[in-house]
Amino acid sequence: MHTDVFYSLFQTSLHVFVYLLGVVVLCDSFCFFKLLEIKDLNNPPKGCTDRDGKLYDFGSEWTRDCVQCSCTKDGMSCCSILPDADTMYIPEDCELMVDKEACSAKVVLKSDHTKVCDPIQ
Structure with a gap:
């Protein structure tokens, strides 16, 4: 009886771990830092x-084109909200669907985009 409880707990913990791992992978994105230039x-x-010449005050934060940025007296730090598909493991029967309007992404079945890929089958 104890073995059944242990196995069930282990299986549940494994499912939670794999799903959390998927969330961490989806959060993987590119970042960059641009050092503040003092010319005078x-x-x-x-x-x-920013790249378009728009000035943001020190201490400000903004999001544009699914990239979150912040400005400090050291410079500008930016990170993409969207995951980088090149650094993700995506099962062969799945694909990454990106919605740039909503700045969101999900891994779905290639055969049915309404179904999210389940890493445990």
């Missing part, structure tokens, strides 16, 4: 400038 000591920068 008499006229220091007032914030960080």
Whole structure:
């Protein structure tokens, strides 16, 4: 009887671990840091400038094109909200579906995009 309880607990724990591992993998994304450039000591920068030249004040945070950024006096730090499919393990019968409007992603069956892939079968 104790063996059945132990096995059931082990199986449940394994399912939880695998699902949490999937969440961690989905959170894997690219990040970068752009060091603040001080060109004129008499006229220091007032914030960080993004790739389009928009100025953000020190201490500000923003999200644009599914990339979250923050600005400090050291520079600008940005990370993609979307996972990087190149660093993920995706089963052969599944694929990564990305919604750039909602900045979300999920791994679904290739044969039926309405069904999320189950890593345990």
